[in-house]
Amino acid sequence: MQPLTEQLLHCALPDLPLPAVLRPRWLAEGVLQLTPQHAPPRAVVVSAGIHGNETAPIELLLQLLAEIGSGALRPETALLLVFGNLPAMRANRRYLHHDMNRLFGGRHRNAPRSHEATRAAELERVTAAFFAQADAPETERWHLDMHTAIRGSRYPQFALVPYHAHPYHPPFFDMLAAAELDAVVQHSAAGGTFSHFVSEAFQAQSCTLELGKARPFGRNDLPQFAATGAMLRALIIGAPLPARQKPPVQHFTVAESIIKTSEHFTLNLPDEAENFTCLPPGYEIAHQPDRCWRVGDTARHILFPNAGVAPGLRAGLLLAPGAPRLSLSE
Ligand SMILES: [Zn+2]
Known part of the structure; x- marks a missing residue:
């Protein structure tokens, strides 16, 4: 296991020297703000470990932090690096009491008291402080919240873009393509995720x-995350994005959410079914006493x-096939 991972798991803050020119400030446990003096007008939040057992993105973020500490990576943009759920990371669990990624956007106020509710409120506050501090009228605000999935996937690496009423810009999608993502999914309704809140x-x-x-700390297949790392390094130092090597990104839109409302709910899929499995039109995918869900012609x-x-x-x-959604009018 990397020494920085050990530190993150065993004490409050990684103890590493950071260049003073970056004006490093820990805004909360596991939340580091870096503010280069002549940053271009972009403020970038990069988060990992909102789910504590999703270890590979945490290791990637620690690797970037180590490179910043050694001077190998010199940020040219305002950065907020967020290690989300530290107690859950230490326990190697997704969360201790509640799924933190359902509690943002103020939902923590209506949730039972828990570590995750307190932390979601804290992350909302520090993100607001970061953007306020980095602000200028023309500042672009970007956020990448890194996770790993539970099950296998036909498209192994993908982005979920939250429902948004304000414009999204082509350079953001160029960045996702440069990260060699296989697919981008556009949400069609609000949610309690960190990325929805920031958006x-x-x-x-x-x-x-x-x-x-993901695998346990120290046993991740880090080359799998190399393209994301290369994109993040380019973003951080303001360099041109790496050229995409893969076929074009596949775009999808959420057409229907299957919401379970009964204990007698059944899903007509094998347990090992992969994400993005394509089903035949008319197939009854889920059933409960008061309704059933059938696969549509396009979704x-x-x-x-x-x-x-x-x-x-x-x-x-x-999901239905779709194009990137840039603004409300599309
Ligand atoms: Zn996750």
């Missing part, structure tokens, strides 16, 4: 990145199928 509250260009399957790809969620929560999404 809505700060009119930011924001997304959740699903970067493949045929299933994402995040999970019959085991508590009633009231999402048991899957049906």
Whole structure:
């Protein structure tokens, strides 16, 4: 295990020297702000570990931090590096009490008291402080929230763009293409994720990145995350983005959310079904006593199928092919 990972897991803050010229400030446990003096008008939040057992993005973020500490990587943009759920990371669990990525946008106020509710409120405050500090009228605000998925995926690496009413710009999608993502999914409704909160509250260009399957700390297949790392390094130093080597990104839009409302809910899919599995039109994908869900003519790809969620929560999404959504008028 890398020494910085050990530090993150065993004490409050990684203890590493950071160049004074970056004016480093820990805004909260595991939340580091870096402010280069002559930063171009872009403020970038990069987060990992909102789910504590999604280790590979945490290791990638620590690697970037180590490179910044050694001077190998010299940020030319205002940066906020966020290690989300530290107690869950230490326990190697997704969360301790509540899924933090359902509690943003003020939902933590209506949730039972928990570490995750407190932390979501804290991350909302420090993100607001970061953007306020980095602000100028022309500042672009970007946020990448890195995760790994539970199940296998036909498109191993993909982005989830939150529902947004304000414009998103082509350079943001160029950045996702440069990260060699296989697919981009556009949400069609608001949610309690960190990326949705940052998008809505700060009119930011924001997304959740699903970067493949995680393994325990120190045993991740880090080359799998090399393209994301290369994109982040370019973004941080303001260099041209790496050229894409893969076929074009596939774009999808969420056409329907399957919301489980009964204990007698069933999902007609094998447990090992991969994300983005394409189903035949008319196929009955889910059933509960008061309704059933059939696959439509166009919305045929299933994402995040999970019959085991508590009633009231999402048991899957049906996706239709779609183009990137840049603004409300599209
Ligand atoms: Zn996650």
